[in-house]
Amino acid sequence: MRNLTLAAATVLLAANPAAAQSAQELLDTRYDRALAAGYKALMLCSAIANTERNAGALTRTTESVHEWELTGIYPTLDPIIRDLPFEIVRAADGRVNHVEVQWATDMAPRYARHDAGAGCKVLPIGASAPATDRWPSDSWERPFTVMHSAGGGPLADAARAAFTNDYGEGARSTAVIVLVDGLTKVAEFDEGRRGEPQRTWSVAKSIAATLVGAAVHRGAIDVNQSAGLGADQSDPRRAITIDQALRMATGRYSDTPGNRTDPLYWGGSTVDERAQDWPLLHMPGTVFRYANNDTLAAVQAIEATFEAHPPAEFFAKLGMHHTVAETDWQGNYVLSSQVWATAEDLAKLGQLYLNDGVLPDGTRILPKGWREYVSSPSGPQPDGAFGYGAGFWLMNKSDGVPPDTFAAFGNRGQYVVIVPSRDVVIVRRGEDPVGSRFDIAAFTRDVLAALD
CATH class of the missing domain: 3.40.710.10 (DD-peptidase/beta-lactamase superfamily)
Known part of the structure; x- marks a missing residue:
């Protein structure tokens, strides 16, 4: 499924004037685009592939994912994400193999790879395209039984x-x-x-x-x-x-409330790289600090x-x-x-x-x-x-x-x-x-x- 329109390509190629931004601002702008592309690749891959895994729920359209999962997200990524060109790549049996999202003219697309029975995972920035046609032959659908309402009142x-x-x-x-x-x-x-x-x-x-x-x-x-x-x-x-x-009482430092883990969630880093090594700031068990890294x-x-x-x-x-x-x-x-x-x-x-x-x-x-x-x-x-x-x-x-x-x-x-x-x-x-x-x-x- 190709969705690389002329308008989207124009957005991709456009650059902010260097004079209007400092070196750090340019770097942050580029990083936000890379994160937005990873966010979009993973959401499209997971929403579509995990829905299609359910017998009786045939598919999610890309329009539906844009309307729900890709609308109203983080303010730094929201203005970027919808216009990034993308492609849904399917294996020979029709299942989603991976999703790729273009974000820079001098870098590879961001990829989210679908593994049968294990959902999707976002690959590191700069990774090569995943291989295709590597699916197991066993059934991949799951019987679906919906709970029904018992009435009004x-x-x-x-x-x-x-x-x-x-x-x-x-x-x-x-x-x-x-x-x-x-x-x-x-x-x-x-x-x-x-x-x-x-x-x-x-x-x-x-x-x-x-x-x-x-x-x-x-x-x-x-x-x-x-x-x-x-x-x-x-x-x-x-x-x-x-x-x-x-x-949530490890006493470790976290850089934002909730410990936003964008490099892990959308950037393609790993749990070992991002979650385990934060330094101690308080004695363990003394301070509450809601942090993704504690659960990880x-x-x-x-x-x-x-x-x-x-x-x-x-x-x-x-x-x-x-x-x-x-x-x-x-x-x-x-x-x-x-x-x-x-x-x-x-x-x-x-x-x-x-x-x-x-x-x-x-x-x-x-x-x-x-x-x-x-x-x-x-x-x-x-x-x-x-x-x-x-x-x-x-x-x-x-x-x-x-x-x-x-x-x-x-x-x-x-x-x-x-x-x-x-x-x-x-x-x-x-x-x-x-x-x-x-x-x-x-x-x-x-x-x-x-x-x-």
Whole structure:
């Protein structure tokens, strides 16, 4: 699929007058274009390839990805990204092989490579084009069963209100699911989005905490052991525990709130290069600092278990057949953000926590009490409206919401709210643009009121 128009090519070749920018500004402008191209390549690849993996959800159009995933993004990249020329390259069997995005006349395109069953990964800036026709012969589709709404009434009205501006001007919902006692009471979707996976963004951090719990249950690790950071035993970072990494309390420096990891997410660097080596600034366990790198450190601490117990195996046990945990180009899981899942699959994750880590067939896959562990504010706490547990946010300060409510939160409006005292799971998916915020506390309160 070629989309290298004359107008787009003109944009690509245009250069800002050197006299109007300093050397650093020119460098930053070029870097932003490289990041924007990586962002676009990865989003197009993941959105299209992961949707096509679902039998019954035939494809995502490039126009749809531009409308949803590539609109309202980071302010430095948003003005650049839509006009960058791109090509979707398919293998002989029709599957997406890779996506390439042009960004500079003197450099190779940015590439995102699709690996069967493993989603997409962005390659380093300057990398060569991926090889084609290297696909395994086994089936690549997954059976798709959608959750259906149980009807109308106050609950359905509350769910539909999520698709208006009632909970945030400019917010854009794509799906709402409400489970009560394990049964689907409401399943509402934006037209055409039913069954489509979306990037979970930081909901992946809660998935990461869940995978850590599975490793604890198997006896492979203890959350109070070292996360393995630092050069050796003489390095004070070696004292940082997996628990402290899950609780965003490693004490390490991060250069921005949230520790934006653009070089990893869009630039083609690896987890090992970007996440592990940040210096210590506070004593571990004393200061809360929300950071992608802390979750990545916790995941790296259990990386050795993934060969025998990959995330895909865990998702299959839960029936999360349309969830893909993607990696960097060297195979390290980017479980701070880079997971693609349907709303239905995230509802199953929430239900696992209501069941305290036990599957419907009675098989325990998380330690007894893991729900209490992840929802306990035992570490240093953030300022603001929400507390923090171990990989999950706490809604214990939200008016009208039961104090045991905890949730997975993700960028652009991804939410999985778990209310144990009401046996309720609420999933809200969105593509909220920068500057718009969906009021998940008010929505949770209204959904619960509609259930009374």
